[in-house]
Amino acid sequence: MIDPTRQDEIRKSIELFYFSYRAFTAQPDQILEQRGLGRVHHRILYFVGRNPDITVNGLLKILSVSKQALNTPLRQLIGMKLVSIRPALHDARFKQLHLTADGEKLEAQLTGTQISHLAAVFGKTGRNAEVEWQKVVREIADIDG
Amino acid sequence: MIDPTRQDEIRKSIELFYFSYRAFTAQPDQILEQRGLGRVHHRILYFVGRNPDITVNGLLKILSVSKQALNTPLRQLIGMKLVSIRPALHDARFKQLHLTADGEKLEAQLTGTQISHLAAVFGKTGRNAEVEWQKVVREIADIDG
DNA sequence: GCGTCGGGTCAATCATATTGACATTATATT
DNA sequence: AATATAATGTCAATATGATTGACCCGACGC
Numbered sequence: 117m118i119d120p121t122r123q124d125e126i127r128k129s130i131e132l133f134y135f136s137y138r139a140f141t142a143q144p145d146q147i148l149e150q151r152g153l154g155r156v157h158h159r160i161l162y163f164v165g166r167n168p169d170i171t172v173n174g175l176l177k178i179l180s181v182s183k184q185a186l187n188t189p190l191r192q193l194i195g196m197k198l199v200s201i202r203p204a205l206h207d208a209r210f211k212q213l214h215l216t217a218d219g220e221k222l223e224a225q226l227t228g229t230q231i232s233h234l235a236a237v238f239g240k241t242g243r244n245a246e247v248e249w250q251k252v253v254r255e256i257a258d259i260d261g
Numbered sequence: 262m263i264d265p266t267r268q269d270e271i272r273k274s275i276e277l278f279y280f281s282y283r284a285f286t287a288q289p290d291q292i293l294e295q296r297g298l299g300r301v302h303h304r305i306l307y308f309v310g311r312n313p314d315i316t317v318n319g320l321l322k323i324l325s326v327s328k329q330a331l332n333t334p335l336r337q338l339i340g341m342k343l344v345s346i347r348p349a350l351h352d353a354r355f356k357q358l359h360l361t362a363d364g365e366k367l368e369a370q371l372t373g374t375q376i377s378h379l380a381a382v383f384g385k386t387g388r389n390a391e392v393e394w395q396k397v398v399r400e401i402a403d404i405d406g
Numbered sequence: 407g408c409g410t411c412g413g414g415t416c417a418a419t420c421a422t423a424t425t426g427a428c429a430t431t432a433t434a435t436t
Numbered sequence: 437a438a439t440a441t442a443a444t445g446t447c448a449a450t451a452t453g454a455t456t457g458a459c460c461c462g463a464c465g466c
Contacts, residue, residue, distance in 0.1 A: 128395075130372065130376070132399050132404070133285065135402040136398040139402045172445095173444080183445080184425085188422085189422095208432055211443080211444070231268055231275070233401070237397060245394075245396050246397070248390040249394045249398075252382060254281070256281035257277055257283075317412075327454075327456085333454095354411060354463050354464065355463095356412080
């Protein structure tokens with residue numbers, strides 16, 4: 117059992133986590149809405165941008181969604197010429213994805229709001245807070261390194 | 262413009278934020294699924310538990326959802342006798358919500374997994390990291406104090 | 407009694423997600 | 437060459453969820 121007072125402290129953290137994540141996604145969500153897109157589209161753009169030549173299956177694993185759930189938004193992005201898809205040279209079964217110039221623009225706009233947001237926060241809270249915050253989120257996500 | 266190297270650093274933080282939030286909600290999501298409930302139900306249970314006698318409108322504002330979106334899950338919780346609803350004494354137009362004994366049990370179970378998760382993380386990263394992490398998420402959420 | 411307020415519901419629509427099944431194309435195996 | 441397997445794509449059926457708009461009720465203030 118955890119001390120009740122301690123539990124209340126941690127509940128504060130839980131609430132802040134929730135509200136912070138919501139605030140963090142609010143701006144890109146708004147931009148996406150104007151284009152009739154959703155958060156999934158942003159995630160696709162983000163991870164394709166960060167992992168050029170990623171395969172469809174690789175993207176599925178990162179996003180932890182079914183291929184059917186990925187199919188529609190991915191096709192939309194390809195149709196809008198924001199993402200391109202082409203067979204891999206070494207094995208044509210694999211299709212590789214990457215952002216087009218327009219896709220890079222939109223991705224930069226969407227993630228740009230979040231980068232500015234975080235940069236402003238870290239600027240205010242300081243270097244030490246940034247480093248410690250990273251340690252904690254990395255630990256929550258259970259990622260080594 | 263922000264320095265590209267700096268941008269990449271912050272992108273790391275963005276990814277960690279995303280993966281950590283996903284990992285953080287995974288356990289309660291699993292428990293909820295077994296009961297045919299979703300994340301909204303957890304949020305309702307959480308905030309009703311934290312704010313006894315909260316009104317329906319108060320809950321709407323905290324959750325930032327429409328009353329139609331709240332209606333179904335809230336009715337389900339009331340039907341399952343996890344949440345009770347009754348007119349306020351001072352003004353019978355207002356309905357006040359609170360958790361039943363069963364509701365408290367489930368809420369404790371759901372949030373309990375998250376409390377344990379965070380307690381373990383903070384135990385590992387230390388007091389300083391906890392304090393600094395809180396400062397950052399509070400700033401991201403744009404909450405004073 | 408009348409206007410207003412908090413709350414509840416219905417309808418129509420749209421989006422999203424899920425499972426299962428099946429098709430296609432390309433590579434690997436024998 | 438025939439066959440099995442891998443990566444991807446798609447269709448169908450279903451379920452869920454959210455949104456907007458409209459409308460209703462009961463309770464309160466005046």
